[in-house]
Amino acid sequence: MRAAVVLCLALLPAAPALAASPCxxxxxxxxxxxxxxxxxxKTQRAISAFGNVNCRFSDIRDVPLSARDxxxxxxIVREESRNGCRE
Structure with a gap:
């Protein structure tokens, strides 16, 4: 019986507080x-998350993105706006 309880608890979804926000x-x-x-x-938040070790473009308009990207x-920007994420 105890094993069944542990198994059931393991199958529960993670608590919402532990999940990252949509934004x-x-x-x-x-x-x-x-x-x-x-x-x-340029921001400390982004540098901490992604680093700048292999960066080559200081102006975001110069970043060569494919049509798909x-x-x-x-x-993503539209979804951020719908969620009220963008400043």
């Missing part, structure tokens, strides 16, 4: 695209 997840997804493309982050970033 945090979207921020991370959007900036991961830019990090992968070589953007040099631009579309992905656009969708």
């Amino acid at each position: 945090e997840e979207l921020w991370g997804e959007r900036n991961a695209v830019y990090a992968e493309a070589g953007y040099c982050f 631009r579309a992905k970033v656009g969708e």
Whole structure:
């Protein structure tokens, strides 16, 4: 019986307080695209999360994104707006 209780508890979803907020997840997804493309982050938050070791572009407009990545970033920005994430 005790094993069944432990198993049931293991199958419960994680507590919402432990999950990242939608805004945090979207921020991370959007900036991961830019990090992968070589953007040099300016905020301490982004530098801490992604670093600037392999950065090559200081101006976000110069970052060479594929059409697919631009579309992905656009969708993320729209989702951030819908969630009230963007300043």
